[in-house]
Amino acid sequence: MTGLSIVVPVYKSGPGLRELHTRIVAALDSLTADWELILIDDASNDGTFSKMQDLRNLDPRVKTIRFAKNMGQHHATLCGLQKSKGNVVVTIDDDLQHRPEDIPKLLHKLEEGFDLVIGKISNTKKHHGLRNFGSRLVQKMTERVVGKPPHLGLTSFRAMSRRAADSIATYRGTQTYLPALMFGSVPPDLIANVDIEHAERAYGSSNYTPAKLIGLASFLLINHSYIPLRAVTAWGIMLSIASFLYALWILAHALIFGSSAIGWPSLAVLVAFLSGNILLCMGILGEYIGRLVEESAHSRQFPILEDES
Template identity: 40%
Template sequence: MNIDISVVVPVYNSSLSITELVTRIINTLEKDKATFEIILVDDSSADDSLAKITALSEGDPRVLTISLKNNSGQQATIKTGIKSAVGDVVVTMDDDLEQQPEDIPLLVSELRKGYDVIYGAPNRTGYPFYRQFGSNVVDLFFTICLHKPKNKRVSSFRVMNRKTVDTIIADDTPFVYITAITLGFTKNIGNMTVDYQKRKYGKSNYTIRKLIKLFLNLFYYYGRTYE
């Protein structure tokens, strides 16, 4: 059976949110009458996330579970899931319920107007200063070094066509960053402003140290690649 949509979710310590997220994805895509698969990639969680997603996959053959032995980080975890995705369209989204599964059909509809990627950009502010500052610095890097269109915003909530997915899979850059890889070969991107909710459970894994390390790796691996 042909799969219309693959949804890839990197999972890390999200035991309290993952069941609700998967249930809402299923309800949304069933209502949209799409054939789909949901790929849950556990990034060596310290809680019982793996047990939760294993139970979900045992209860529904459309839900697939991948378990990483070592913590690899969000971007590499996403790429692992993308490698297993067979859908004509691939969606990536976070596991914390900030991004709303109900917006997936809107993003897919926009993608089918001829874009390579559509990003779901957040409609709210109020993030911690260091996180907002880090996002702004990374966005500036994308604009200056990778020539991202200035009027476009990017995020981890994205839908991609098959050509984009296959290009990401083929890329062998040691430091994986999905948006950097994408901007290296296409500027045919769009975005839609969508609803982001405040996180229900836990707290963000972002720290100032991680953001500094991220920027240094981005510059080293991607800063001169696409000049």
């Protein structure tokens, strides 16, 4: 059993890996010599994995894993949790916006009896406005869906006990949203925040596009809640009630004023409206069914091409 595992999901960040390793070594060697660094390449396909191998040749404490297919940061991190051997596991991004020098802060807080400590950004996030807005929106959704306490901040910079890592790593799906797994595995009273600084990105640009943020939100809503299905059910009930009231109005109008041929435009609009709602409901149900089929069709959880862990 290793004392400490550092898990880093990697995607197209080859130029910054040497600095990341150097700063992690400086932060950890003063604490313990018993640690491992697990780098998971999420199918970068730009030479990043060869830079990871260079680090492994330089330092045997570096473990490398390479995905054949891009699966996203959360899924790559989950793979690292499963591969980790440390009594304590730290997750941190590859872009150096979370400072490796803050790792001791998380570890000291963990020693107070918590099972999960999450870095909470104390300064302004160094992302563009759309990314910050999307992050805040997803955090609000996490409060609603999985019961995250409002005072707890979320980042990908975390330290956790072995039992917390093992509990989170029991998830065997492929559509991963880590905060949902964390709050389903660790009681909120055993989760704490530590203030950290958010630095400017030193290399390249963010790989988090609006489409990826929407994908993460869909994992949260569809894989970890019934909100879309219940919303469609409520909408269907409202439409049924409205249709029934409209039918009563038509009946009353016919009894009082007699029947006439007028009203075909409104009837056509009503039919089109109801047909659109039926297609919407079918699309939501189809999304659930498609994800179930995708989960059952995977012969393995992680598309690992090379594993030197």
